[in-house]
Amino acid sequence: MPNTATLYQCPACTGPLRFDGGSGKLACDHCGNSYETAVIEALAADKERAAAAAAQPEWATEAAGSPWSDAEKAGLRIYSCPACAAEIICDASTAATSCAYCGNPAVVPKLFSGSLRPDYVLPFRLEKPAALEALQKHYKGKRFLPREFTQQNHIEEIRGIYVPFWLFDCQAEADVCFRATRVHSSTVRDEQITVTEHFRLTRGGQVAFQKIPVDGSTKMPDAHMDAIEPYDYKELRPFSTAYLPGFQAERYDVDAATSAERANVRIRKSVEESFSATVAGYGGCTTEYANIALAQGEVKYALLPVWMLNTRWKNQTFTFAMNGQTGKLIGDLPVAWPRVAAWFAGIAAPLAAVAGLLLYLLGEGL
Amino acid sequence: MKKTLQFFLALALFLGALALPALAADGRLVIDDAELLTSDACARLEESAQAVSAEYRCDVAILTVQSLDGWDVESYAEQAYDQKGFGWGDAKDGVLLLVSMEARDYYILTYGYGNTAFTDYGKELLEDTFLPALSDGDYERSFAHFIENSGVYLDQARGGSPVDRPQPVPQKAPLLTKVLLVLLCSLGPALIFCWNQLSKMKSAKPARSAGNYIPADGVRVIRKEDVFLYRTVVRHKIPQASNNTPRSGGIGGGGGTTVRSSGFSGRGGKF
Numbered sequence: 001m002p003n004t005a006t007l008y009q010c011p012a013c014t015g016p017l018r019f020d021g022g023s024g025k026l027a028c029d030h031c032g033n034s035y036e037t038a039v040i041e042a043l044a045a046d047k048e049r050a051a052a053a054a055a056q057p058e059w060a061t062e063a064a065g066s067p068w069s070d071a072e073k074a075g076l077r078i079y080s081c082p083a084c085a086a087e088i089i090c091d092a093s094t095a096a097t098s099c100a101y102c103g104n105p106a107v108v109p110k111l112f113s114g115s116l117r118p119d120y121v122l123p124f125r126l127e128k129p130a131a132l133e134a135l136q137k138h139y140k141g142k143r144f145l146p147r148e149f150t151q152q153n154h155i156e157e158i159r160g161i162y163v164p165f166w167l168f169d170c171q172a173e174a175d176v177c178f179r180a181t182r183v184h185s186s187t188v189r190d191e192q193i194t195v196t197e198h199f200r201l202t203r204g205g206q207v208a209f210q211k212i213p214v215d216g217s218t219k220m221p222d223a224h225m226d227a228i229e230p231y232d233y234k235e236l237r238p239f240s241t242a243y244l245p246g247f248q249a250e251r252y253d254v255d256a257a258t259s260a261e262r263a264n265v266r267i268r269k270s271v272e273e274s275f276s277a278t279v280a281g282y283g284g285c286t287t288e289y290a291n292i293a294l295a296q297g298e299v300k301y302a303l304l305p306v307w308m309l310n311t312r313w314k315n316q317t318f319t320f321a322m323n324g325q326t327g328k329l330i331g332d333l334p335v336a337w338p339r340v341a342a343w344f345a346g347i348a349a350p351l352a353a354v355a356g357l358l359l360y361l362l363g364e365g366l
Numbered sequence: 367m368k369k370t371l372q373f374f375l376a377l378a379l380f381l382g383a384l385a386l387p388a389l390a391a392d393g394r395l396v397i398d399d400a401e402l403l404t405s406d407a408c409a410r411l412e413e414s415a416q417a418v419s420a421e422y423r424c425d426v427a428i429l430t431v432q433s434l435d436g437w438d439v440e441s442y443a444e445q446a447y448d449q450k451g452f453g454w455g456d457a458k459d460g461v462l463l464l465v466s467m468e469a470r471d472y473y474i475l476t477y478g479y480g481n482t483a484f485t486d487y488g489k490e491l492l493e494d495t496f497l498p499a500l501s502d503g504d505y506e507r508s509f510a511h512f513i514e515n516s517g518v519y520l521d522q523a524r525g526g527s528p529v530d531r532p533q534p535v536p537q538k539a540p541l542l543t544k545v546l547l548v549l550l551c552s553l554g555p556a557l558i559f560c561w562n563q564l565s566k567m568k569s570a571k572p573a574r575s576a577g578n579y580i581p582a583d584g585v586r587v588i589r590k591e592d593v594f595l596y597r598t599v600v601r602h603k604i605p606q607a608s609n610n611t612p613r614s615g616g617i618g619g620g621g622g623t624t625v626r627s628s629g630f631s632g633r634g635g636k637f
Contacts, residue, residue, distance in 0.1 A: 012596045033596040042593070143563050175589070192602040197594060204589030212576045226573035266576035273575060274585045321570075330569040340564070344556045352552035359544055 008040050012198070043200065046177055049291055058294060059263075061256035064166060065116025065301035072117065072241055078110045078251070086219045088161075089249040091241055115251050118239040120302035121162065122231055124247065124324040128158050131307040131322045134329040138320065143343060146336035148313075155311050160324060162244070162303035163220055164252035167211040168263040170297040175204045176275045176290045180282035199282065203275040206295075209267060211236075213304065214259040216252030220306075221319065222262070227330040228323040231304055235325065239303070249303055256299045268292060395419060396509070397450065400430035400467045407506040414513050422520035424479050425460030427452045428509050433468040442466070443475040444630050453477055463512050465500070465637075472500060473634030476623075481631050483523035484516075485623045487531040489633040492519065500637040531621035 008017040008026060015030030017040065025034040068076075079088045081099035088099070132155070139150050178201040185194045211233055215225040237243070272287050279285050305324025310317060313334060320331030395415040398408050411428065419425045429450065434442045443464040447453065453460040459479035465472050474492060476484045484492065495515040499508035519529050625631045 010596075012598060031596075031598075035596065039593055039595060043595075138569075142566055144560075144567060180592075187604065190604050192604055194600045194602070195597055196600070197597045200593045200595055202589065202591045202593075203587055205585070205587040207586075208581055208584035209576055209579050210581055210584075212579045221570060223570040223572045227570050229573060230578040263576070266573060269575040270577050270580060273577065274580065275587065278587050278590065332570050333567045335564065335567050340560055343563070344560050347559055348552040348556035351555060352548050355548045355551035359548065 008044065011035075011040075011043055039200070046200070046288055049175070049177070049289055059168065059170075059256070059260045059297045059299055061260065061299050064256045064299040065119060068115070068117045075241055076244075080110050084219060087251040087253070089244075089251055090247075091244040116301055118164070118303045119300040120167070120236045121239045121243045122233070122236050122302065122304045122325055123243045124160055124305040125235070126307070126322070126324055126327050128160070128307070130327060131158055131309060131329070134322050134327055135309055135320060138329050138331065139333075142333055144335050144339050145333050146339070149334055149336075155309050157310055159308050160247040161306050161308050162247055162249035163225065163306045164216040164250055165213045165225075165302050165304045166216050166252075166256045166259045166263075167213055167300045167302050168209065168260065168267075168297070169211055169300070170209050170267070171295040172207045172209065172267055172271055173205075173293045173295055174207060174271045174275065174290060175202065176272060177202050177288040178276060178279060178285050179288050180279060180285040182281070183283050200288075201279055201282075201285070203278055205275070207267075207271050207274050209270070211300070212263050212266060213302075214262045216254045216256070216259055216301075217250050218253050219250065220321075224319065224321040224330060225306075228306065228321050228326075228328050231323065231325055236302065243303075247305075252301070256301070260299070393451070395425060395427040395452070397427075397429045400432045400465065402430050402465070402467070402505040403509075404506075411506065411509050411513065414510065418513055418517040418520070419454060419460075422483075422517065422524060423454050423459065424483065424520055425452050425454045425462075426513050426516040426520075427460060427462045428465070428512065429462060430465045430467070430505075432466070434466050434471065439464065439466060439471040439473045439634050440475075440632060443473045443632060443634075444628060447475055447477060447630070454479075461516055463496070463509070464634075465505075470636050471634060472497070472637050473632055475630055475632040477630050479523075481623045481625050481629075483520050483528050484631075485528055485530040485621055486631070486633065487621055488519055488529040491529060492516070493633070493635075497637055 009015070010017055010028035010031060010033060012033050013028060013031040015028050017026040017028055017035070019025075019037075020027040020034065023034060024037075026037055026040050027034040075091055077090050079090065079099075080086075081088070081104050083104035084099060086099055135155065139145060180199045180201050182197045182199070183194060184197075185192065187193070213225075213229060213231065215222065217225075268290055271292055272290050276285055276287070307322040307324050307329075309320040309322070309331070311320075312318070316334070318331060318334065320329055322329040394412060396403075396408055396412040403411065415426050415428065419427075427450075429446055431442075431446075437445070443462060446464060447458075447460070447462050452458070452462055457478040460477055461480040461484050462475045463472065464475065474484065474489050476489075492512070492515055496508040496512040499505075499511060502508075522529050623631050
């Protein structure tokens with residue numbers, strides 16, 4: 001005879017539960033808690049849903065981009081960098097003299113071929129002087145920046161690059177389950193009694209996302225590209241090679257399906273944050289699982305404007321990226337550790353003297 | 367008729383003899399029922415007890431008995447204090463030294479202001495002043511010491527500081543604590559400043575969420591359910607500060623007087 005019994009565990013102590021005929025509930029003999037059968041069934045189902053939540057949502061990536069026309073191909077050039085394998089697309093009037101990423105001057109021109117034609121392009125709004133100005137502003141207020149870096153350092157090259165991005169649009173259908181607690185504390189005679197109530201909270205609904213950008217370039221550091229977000233998509237235009245003269249465009253080397261993984265992580269996090277914002281009146285809240293299915297999940301291919309500034313200092317390359325539309329500039333800076341030590345000592349020493357003096361003056365009672 | 371009168375007189379005397387303690391003291395403060403003292407010694411002690419009591423408006427009394435008649439020394443002392451009419455004024459302020467020869471018990475009993483002037487610790491010290499002579503059988507000297515030192519105790523209490531366990535002297539913070547305090551006050555702000563400045567040097571950070579790409583009406587919560595699962599209860603015993611309640615006349619630091627619900631406090635033993 002097959003054993004069809006399901007072993008239900010107590011959510012409080014993981015002890016086995018038994019059905020109590022008197023109360024009609026599932027009771028735990030270990031901790032004394034009892035539960036409605038519907039609650040325990042829902043918790044058992046949660047485990048299955050949590051396992052299913054690991055599955056990644058599907059994206060219709062085939063609609064991203066389109067084939068180039070022959071006329072467009074004829075007006076474009078491609079330059080390949082033998083050092084870092086970057087492939088840069090320029091229009092026939094723009095010559096790439098060095099690699100936009102590694103600075104290698106020996107870029108090799110090739111006949112344009114393959115790859116997808118972008119769906120959109122976001123034209124550059126800011127020019128090169130704006131990038132230099134933003135960099136000087138970026139240096140300001142950085143007390144640990146080596147003085148020599150700002151004095152001796154010269155930006156080797158500033159390039160306006162159309163960086164390939166995949167834009168992810170979707171309506172996320174989500175079921176999110178949280179565990180939350182409420183804690184009450186009271187004092188009875190000589191005892192402090194802390195009662196923690198545990199709740200299962202479920203939220204279901206939809207969250208719409210519009211054009212989450214994920215760069216399709218291995219050459220572009222992901223952190224740099226994420227940090228210069230967001231872009232104002234009101235200025236997004238259907239792609240035309242007319243926006244390319246004077247700038248370089250990189251050909252994507254990470255396809256949409258691969259880039260979707262980064263989009264999924266951000267979507268999952270945002271869905272959890274959006275739904276947890278509807279949880280009120282509880283002390284602690286943790287996510288048990290988030291089941292997310294995508295409706296109308298589509299991907300578009302776009303070129304977004306980025307000013308790249310590279311400089312070398314003490315045999316180290318420092319890369320700065322500026323949003324070519326909004327002017328937001330980011331980039332890690334070198335740290336002058338002697339200055340850190342000097343500032344640390346400069347703050348700590350006088351404070352120690354003052355604290356010591358105060359302790360001495362008030363010290364008779366201490 | 368004469369016989370009936372004699373019978374009632376005899377009965378009254380008999381019942382009176384059974385009563386505990388035997389008779390009212392008539393304002394005497396030194397009652398030597400055990401006959402340990404000569405009449406002269408008793409008179410001298412009475413005189414000094416009266417003097418001390420009058421000066422501090424708090425009776426200092428001595429009662430010696432042969433037997434406790436089956437009572438425990440504490441209860442006997444309380445009964446005797448009431449029955450003998452010890453205690454100054456309406457508040458019945460006083461201290462009584464009871465000595466019973468049967469099992470060589472002694473007991474110091476205090477009431478009212480006596481509880482303030484004779485703290486638990488004070489009684490302990492007071493014992494040392496009369497107990498050696500009491501053990502040696504030198505009763506007059508022992509009782510004289512008791513009266514004399516009771517005066518000293520009452521005098522100190524009048525000055526606002528009854529004899530009590532010494533207040534713990536506030537200890538100076540050890541050097542290590544001071545050093546740690548100085549380090550905390552100086553290194554803390556320096557660390558916060560440096561950490562804040564260092565964080566500005568690194569601005570390329572990956573994005574974790576996509577909140578910027580949710581339109582204004584992009585979040586629609588359709589299903590919402592909050593279900594109570596279970597509760598857990600944790601109990602912690604709150605440590606008690608002290609078992610001595612209530613107190614009077616104490617000056618803290620483990621001192622004070624343990625007063626019983628009857629209003630008496632006391633301390634005794636064997637001599």
